[in-house]
Amino acid sequence: MSQPNAVRAQSLPATTWQPLCRSTDLVANSGVVAWHDGAQIALFHLPDGEAGEQLFAVDNRDPKSGANVIGRGLVGQIKGDLVIASPLYKQHFRLRDGTCLEYPEQRLRVWPVRLNGDSVEIGQAG
Numbered sequence: 001m002s003q004p005n006a007v008r009a010q011s012l013p014a015t016t017w018q019p020l021c022r023s024t025d026l027v028a029n030s031g032v033v034a035w036h037d038g039a040q041i042a043l044f045h046l047p048d049g050e051a052g053e054q055l056f057a058v059d060n061r062d063p064k065s066g067a068n069v070i071g072r073g074l075v076g077q078i079k080g081d082l083v084i085a086s087p088l089y090k091q092h093f094r095l096r097d098g099t100c101l102e103y104p105e106q107r108l109r110v111w112p113v114r115l116n117g118d119s120v121e122i123g124q125a126g
Helices: 004-010
Strands: 015-022 030-036 039-049 052-059 074-078 081-085 092-094 113-116 119-125
Touching: 015 030, 015 039, 015 113, 039 081, 052 081, 052 113
Parallel strands: none
Antiparallel strands: 015 119, 030 039, 039 052, 074 081, 081 092, 113 119
């Protein structure tokens, strides 16, 4: 599986992996939300993309509205970047790094994430 977030985490020397949910909890080409360490994390599973199977973990809180809705946004692609469109104000965030395309001062926190057998694991700096 090609996972930009997981690759980045594996290169960090002090990253540890913690189970977050099961792979059967994921919905293909859509978001689901999991609770982890005091934060709502939106998980996006893209099994059939051009780059192969990908998994992304971003903050569920929309920085513009403050509402926890990112996991209900629409997945798309803009200029080659996979994005999630916020359901409220429709701004687009890159899934790989959380950057907002329309408002650079807005950003979603991202976590390294990977599939390990039937477990979805999230990376933590240890």
